[in-house]
Amino acid sequence: MKKVITAILSLALLTCLIIYSCQKDKEGKVEIENSKLLKKSSAWDQAPGKGGKLGWSPLNSTISEEGAGLAVVASGDWSYVGFDKENNLVKFEPLTKKTITCTCNTSGTCKPFKSHSPFGSTQGCVGTCTNCTMEQSVIQNGRIFDLESGGYFSPLAKTRLLKNGESAPAVFPALLELEVFQKEFSRFMDMAYKGKEIQKPISLPDGSIAAPRGYSLVAVSIMGRGMGVILPDNFVRSAIGNLASSKASCSCSDKGGCSLKRGDIGIAGAYWCEGDCNSCTLTTSRFNGPDINIKTGTYNVQLISYRY
Structure with a gap:
């Protein structure tokens, strides 16, 4: 009888943890969806693609050095949506910090840079390294989301x-x-x-x-x-x-x-x-x-x- 009661209590505790975890994600305004399921109803005809090698952030975003990388916080109501490394669709609300790091896969130097344009800023990697890759990620509610691709958008911007x-x-x-x-x-x-x-x-x-x-x-x-x-x-x-x-x-x-x-x-x-x-x-x-x-x-x- 004791074993049965213990099993029931363990199951109840596990259920509570799962509910709490889901609520925490909701409160943190992080939405995670499986992009493969979305594609059943979406007519997007390609796999999650790459628009190039650079990142972009809107005007007046805060870009600062953080360790060997950069930290980006977009201005105003700009939110972020993208695919993570597991091909999940992830969306983050305004003022979420995104980090940028650069890795040299051969030899030489490789570090992030930022440059300005009339409609925002671009970020990428530069150095003497012949094979330099950029990675971007977001930490939310203690979870690390490594991004494969994505971008900022403004729901309030005029069409x-x-x-x-x-x-x-x-x-x-x-x-x-x-x-x-x-x-x-x-x-x-x-x-x-x-x-x-x-x-x-x-x-x-x-x-x-x-x-x-x-x-x-x-x-x-x-x-x-x-x-x-x-x-x-x-x-x-x-x-x-x-x-x-x-x-x-x-x-x-x-x-x-x-x-x-x-x-x-x-x-x-x-x-x-x-x-x-x-x-x-x-x-x-x-x-x-x-x-x-x-x-x-x-x-x-x-x-x-x-x-x-």
Whole structure:
């Protein structure tokens, strides 16, 4: 009888520990979901990818030295979502600290650096090492989350079309998995098309894409991250005052590959670039061809992809 009572008490204690652990995660506002399960309902057509080798943080973020690495705390309402090393989708609330370390896998020096851009800061690794890798992680509620890829997003940022000459950080796979992002993207596309059939781009021989006749390939920013979309000409003209670009292509800042990626949300597609170079960028430009609009004016924007 004593053994039975002991077993029951042990089971009850284990149950309490499990409940407490789950509540603690909830209170710490850390959400962990299995990305494979999410992909059953998501049309994201690639495995969790890497937008390049660098990390990005929004304007006015706090970046400080911490040991041999860097610590980043994003400003304002910027949250973070990404995939960890076990392919789980993880999301962290604003003001969560993220650490950056660099490791030399051969010989030489390898240390983190930070640089500034008009719309934020970039972080990476630099040194004499020929094989230097960057790792980023978050410690929350005593747990270490080693990140494979991801990025910051701002739920309060205004949804808008980018204007000629603008640059912005691009969307990334983990962000497309969030229901709140999917709903805002769908709302925007419904507003732009007003019941019309959503159009797909024309694929060109060089791997780029172009807008069909009567439509524009334009960059839209949702939650602070940009992507290429196909929109009706009349909507684009009313939003930014002129017709937009008709072609989007990818380019690398250095050695490596960089290719166009598509993520489907509902029946609409979002486009960005991914590769293994330091900076992988989607650039829009004019293009004239069969079944493609002859655009007037200039509409050149850049969407820069980052790994973190």
